[in-house]
Amino acid sequence: MKFIKNNLSEKLIINKYLKKLNCKNKGTFNFENDGAYLDLKNKNYKLTVTTDNISENIDFFSNDTPKSIAQKITTVNLSDIFAMGATPHSYLLNLYLPNHINENWLNSFSNQLKRIQHKYGFYLLGGDLSKSNKLIVSSTFFGFIKKKLEIFQNKFNLHDDILITGNIGESKIGLEILKKKISSNINLNQYFINKYLYPIPCKLGPLIANHVNSMKDISDGLIGDLTDMLNSKYGALINVNKIPLSFKTKKILNDKNNFRLENLLNAGDDYGLIIISSQKNRNKIFNIANKNNINIALIGKIISEKGIHFDSHLDLKNIEKFDHFS
Amino acid sequence: MKFIKNNLSEKLIINKYLKKLNCKNKGTFNFENDGAYLDLKNKNYKLTVTTDNISENIDFFSNDTPKSIAQKITTVNLSDIFAMGATPHSYLLNLYLPNHINENWLNSFSNQLKRIQHKYGFYLLGGDLSKSNKLIVSSTFFGFIKKKLEIFQNKFNLHDDILITGNIGESKIGLEILKKKISSNINLNQYFINKYLYPIPCKLGPLIANHVNSMKDISDGLIGDLTDMLNSKYGALINVNKIPLSFKTKKILNDKNNFRLENLLNAGDDYGLIIISSQKNRNKIFNIANKNNINIALIGKIISEKGIHFDSHLDLKNIEKFDHFS
Numbered sequence: 001m002k003f004i005k006n007n008l009s010e011k012l013i014i015n016k017y018l019k020k021l022n023c024k025n026k027g028t029f030n031f032e033n034d035g036a037y038l039d040l041k042n043k044n045y046k047l048t049v050t051t052d053n054i055s056e057n058i059d060f061f062s063n064d065t066p067k068s069i070a071q072k073i074t075t076v077n078l079s080d081i082f083a084m085g086a087t088p089h090s091y092l093l094n095l096y097l098p099n100h101i102n103e104n105w106l107n108s109f110s111n112q113l114k115r116i117q118h119k120y121g122f123y124l125l126g127g128d129l130s131k132s133n134k135l136i137v138s139s140t141f142f143g144f145i146k147k148k149l150e151i152f153q154n155k156f157n158l159h160d161d162i163l164i165t166g167n168i169g170e171s172k173i174g175l176e177i178l179k180k181k182i183s184s185n186i187n188l189n190q191y192f193i194n195k196y197l198y199p200i201p202c203k204l205g206p207l208i209a210n211h212v213n214s215m216k217d218i219s220d221g222l223i224g225d226l227t228d229m230l231n232s233k234y235g236a237l238i239n240v241n242k243i244p245l246s247f248k249t250k251k252i253l254n255d256k257n258n259f260r261l262e263n264l265l266n267a268g269d270d271y272g273l274i275i276i277s278s279q280k281n282r283n284k285i286f287n288i289a290n291k292n293n294i295n296i297a298l299i300g301k302i303i304s305e306k307g308i309h310f311d312s313h314l315d316l317k318n319i320e321k322f323d324h325f326s
Numbered sequence: 327m328k329f330i331k332n333n334l335s336e337k338l339i340i341n342k343y344l345k346k347l348n349c350k351n352k353g354t355f356n357f358e359n360d361g362a363y364l365d366l367k368n369k370n371y372k373l374t375v376t377t378d379n380i381s382e383n384i385d386f387f388s389n390d391t392p393k394s395i396a397q398k399i400t401t402v403n404l405s406d407i408f409a410m411g412a413t414p415h416s417y418l419l420n421l422y423l424p425n426h427i428n429e430n431w432l433n434s435f436s437n438q439l440k441r442i443q444h445k446y447g448f449y450l451l452g453g454d455l456s457k458s459n460k461l462i463v464s465s466t467f468f469g470f471i472k473k474k475l476e477i478f479q480n481k482f483n484l485h486d487d488i489l490i491t492g493n494i495g496e497s498k499i500g501l502e503i504l505k506k507k508i509s510s511n512i513n514l515n516q517y518f519i520n521k522y523l524y525p526i527p528c529k530l531g532p533l534i535a536n537h538v539n540s541m542k543d544i545s546d547g548l549i550g551d552l553t554d555m556l557n558s559k560y561g562a563l564i565n566v567n568k569i570p571l572s573f574k575t576k577k578i579l580n581d582k583n584n585f586r587l588e589n590l591l592n593a594g595d596d597y598g599l600i601i602i603s604s605q606k607n608r609n610k611i612f613n614i615a616n617k618n619n620i621n622i623a624l625i626g627k628i629i630s631e632k633g634i635h636f637d638s639h640l641d642l643k644n645i646e647k648f649d650h651f652s
Binding site: 029032033034035036037038039043046047048049050051052053055058080081083084086092094096125126127128130131132133134136138140142143145147150152153154216217219 | 355358359360361362363364365369372373374375376377378379381384406407409410412418420422451452453454456457458459460462464466468469471473476478479480542543545
């Protein structure tokens with residue numbers, strides 16, 4: 001880590017905008033060391049770790065607000081932490097900053113991080129700063145989970161339930177509106193744009209970790225992520241009518257927009273969870289989700305035929321794959 | 327983490343070049359999950375964490391070999407882990423890859439990582455891959471240290487010893503040779519260029535962690551790093567003649583090159599350690615260093631006058647500060 005250096009502006013960034021995010025945790029050395037301690041204290045827990053980044057012109061637009069960028073970098077990582085059944089503990093922040101980043105930007109960015117930290121209860125452990133010709137925000141998140149628990153993404157049994165949380169496709173519709181490929185009335189446009197700019201992770205994961213076989217967050221689209229989860233033994237049968245869509249999304253699909261359900265099945269950045277669990281745990285999982293006001297839907301089951309199968313015809317031929325890397 | 331995705335070339339990178347680096351550790355899920363587990367097992371230890379990155383045209387030249395880049399990204403991080411008195415455990419790798427990176431590059435890069443992992447005994451826990459217009463390699467390293475130990479960089483007492491390991495300035499001389507600012511005979515040129523391209527971290531830190539008050543690695547130059555260590559209470563008195571220089575470095579200084587000792591005091595990327603410790607532990611530290619064939623030198627002491635003072639005149643006015651960020 002090189003949060004502290006001789007360069008005045010780096011010191012300024014750290015002292016004025018980042019130090020407030022360490023919440024005075026002892027292991028951070030108040031960002032005056034090249035490293036930090038990460039001590040879980042409770043020996044019945046182990047650490048989970050995940051790392052993800054977002055880059056200008058790949059994962060966000062150059063003129064997106066710092067508030068949106070702070071929301072996205074935390075959501076992509078928190079979402080993985082929750083999908084592992086873990087509770088957030090702390091994080092590292094690696095900022096690659098172009099020259100145009102100013103104090104207003106840093107103020108808004110760090111304030112949003114502080115709000116999110118407060119909401120989920122974690123703190124900034126350290127990180128580093130670099131100059132760059134384009135903005136990249138990278139982060140490594142730490143979570144904790146009971147030692148005995150181990151959530152795989154691709155371990156399950158024949159006939160297991162396939163459930164998902166939240167509605168799919170809203171972030172993708174927001175993106176299409178921003179790209180001016182589809183449009184609706186002002187209110188709906190703004191609703192979907194906000195879904196794209198301010199995605200929220202689904203915190204159900206750690207609450208149901210005892211009752212699931214596999215979990216994964218939907219970051220690359222329902223089909224893409226479910227394909228990643230399917231192992232070489234089994235496939236999935238999906239009930240198309242059970243795929244959860246909001247009323248607002250249905251309105252977009254019903255409008256004259258040249259936009260169909262198929263376009264949403266590979267829509268990235270939803271950040272709901274795909275859960276694969278034994279039928280016998282179905283009620284427990286639904287009860288916990290309901291108690292926490294989290295929408296959950298049973299969309300299908302694990303079958304012996306490999307691949308993803310739908311119970312009604314879908315035309316997926318011309319649907320582009322969602323891929324951050326390409 | 328998004329090591330596994332639908333993109334064939336990303337899968338290829340992971341399967342062919344990165345999976346071999348996880349050494350089949352269970353917590354890595356063989357890179358088939360979005361996250362990993364980090365379990366120290368021994369409850370008497372805690373984790374240390376540090377993160378650092380190197381960027382094309384800032385920390386290395388565009389045409390530097392993948393072997394050199396692998397050496398640098400591990401050394402900058404291992405050096406911080408050792409300076410915290412910790413032993414390396416595992417690491418995350420975040421690669422930002424431009425289009426020109428090919429399989430030959432990845433093969434050479436990953437093989438060098440494997441050699442270094444084997445040398446120090448750690449493994450790859452996970453990471454992510456992104457496209458980029460320039461090459462950036464970022465890494466987060468985990469180490470372990472006894473729970474009771476806590477190595478600060480800026481806690482020490484009046485009259486404490488100031489020691490450093492290794493020789494200073496060799497990497498900087500290599501850089502100046504590459505920039506064609508100075509030159510010597512072919513053998514010496516190659517010696518210093520290798521010091522720049524293949525820096526090695528000083529593993530003394532964990533061996534003497536019980537006996538020191540503060541430690542820091544020399545990444546930004548002796549003056550820069552020592553300045554960072556000095557707190558608001560005390561300063562340092564340095565015996566100029568005790569600053570360790572190799573015979574080869576002395577030859578460069580004695581040659582007609584317009585290059586003086588002063589140029590080496592802010593030379594970055596040496597990766598020796600600055601150690602501040604009580605005089606009563608001096609013999610213990612020297613004995614441990616000698617047993618491990620690590621050069622160590624007593625270069626000064628902590629005094630009550632703030633700032634860094636030298637016992638003979640140095641002309642530091644026109645010496646540029648070393649700063650990765652600028």
